[in-house]
Amino acid sequence: MKRVTVRKWIMALGFAVTTTAYAENVEHDQTSVWKVSKGDDAVYVGGTIHILPISDFPLPSKFTQTYEKSDTLVFEVKMPDPADIEGQRKMMAGLAYAEGKTLKDDVSEETYEALNAYLSNFGATADQLAQFKPGMVASMLVAMEAQRSQLAGQGVDAYFMQLAARDGKNSEYLESLDFQINMLANMGAGEEDRLISETLETLPELKDMLKSTIKAWREGDTKKIDELVVATFKRESPASFDDVFTKRNQNWLPQIEAMFGDDGQEFVLVGAGHLVGDGSVIDLLEAKGYKVEQM
Known part of the structure; x- marks a missing residue:
């Protein structure tokens, strides 16, 4: 059995964690800002990396320098605030099976x-998560393992969202919550047992x-x-790649x-996976004639 699913699905969902072993935070000539x-x-x-332990802060200086001179963060x-009960309920309902079906119906007994x-x-127990669809269960498993390994933490996105709110900067969004819920709900369709x-x-x-x-x-x-993220995903799940990367990159352009x-x-x-390789946001912008410089 090929062991690619965690990397593939983590990056598709935007969930990524890092190890405390890489805590030197050395500055390099360039980073993931263009x-x-x-x-x-x-x-x-x-x-961005959506889950990042405190040990991996501060961020590369190019991120903070770019933030300081920006008026709007996009x-x-x-995502709904934890205190937004209605938003949380909507998200959970969208990621759950319809009444009468559970994860147990889509995976093997083993x-x-x-x-x-x-x-x-x-x-x-598995019964406690069985109401949720495979994409949601997979992301929950990754989050739980990250927590157990003491790797969980605030991500780059959440960090800048908080900074923007604190500093009175505008925040805008490329996608609706409904879109993201539907994307996650459809992940693993047709390969539920393999995913889990x-x-x-x-x-x-x-x-x-x-x-x-x-x-x-x-x-x-x-x-x-x-190599680590995009090529593997495209090779192993071309249909999912189109939905998660290609189409979204094109929608954002x-x-x-x-x-x-x-x-x-x-x-x-x-997510950083959207900015590298053929068909990435950066590739599409270059093809349209924009001057692109990695910082």
Whole structure:
């Protein structure tokens, strides 16, 4: 069985963690921030990691310097606040099976038992998660493993959202919450058993598998990010790749182009996997004739 699902689905969902072993936070000549220019006008685009332990702060200085000179921060989506009961209820309902069906109907007995065994480490059972669709369950498993490994923490997106709110900067979003809910709800459709079983198999390797990915993000190593994340996803799940990467990148392009020609300075922050390789946001902008410089 190929062990690719955790990396593939984590990056698709935007969930990524790093290990405390990489805590030196050394500055490099470049990182995952790009300046996109049209004449004298520019929009900045930064690749993000959505879960980042406190040990990996401070961020590369290019991120904070770009933030300081920006008027508007543009994120993928605005997730409901934990205190927003209605928003949380809407999200959970969208990621749950319709009444009368559960995860148990979509995976083998062996996989369900393996899920139950893993969850027993947290005092939980598979039946307690069975109402949720595979994409949601997989992301929950990754989050739980990250927490158990003391890797969980505020991500780059959440960090800048809080800064923008504190500093009175504008925040805008490329996608609706409904879109993101539907995307996550549809992940794993047709390969439910494979998604859950491979995720469970690969969780023990989470630290080592992601260490090089996070290092590549910090150093702006686009070839390595493409190799570790994008190329693997595209090879293993071309249909999901189109839905999660290709189509979304294309949907974001006109929104980013519309940011040129105004008086404000925008800083667009999206998952780093969307900014590397063929068909990425950066590739599409270059193809449209914009001047692109990695910072």
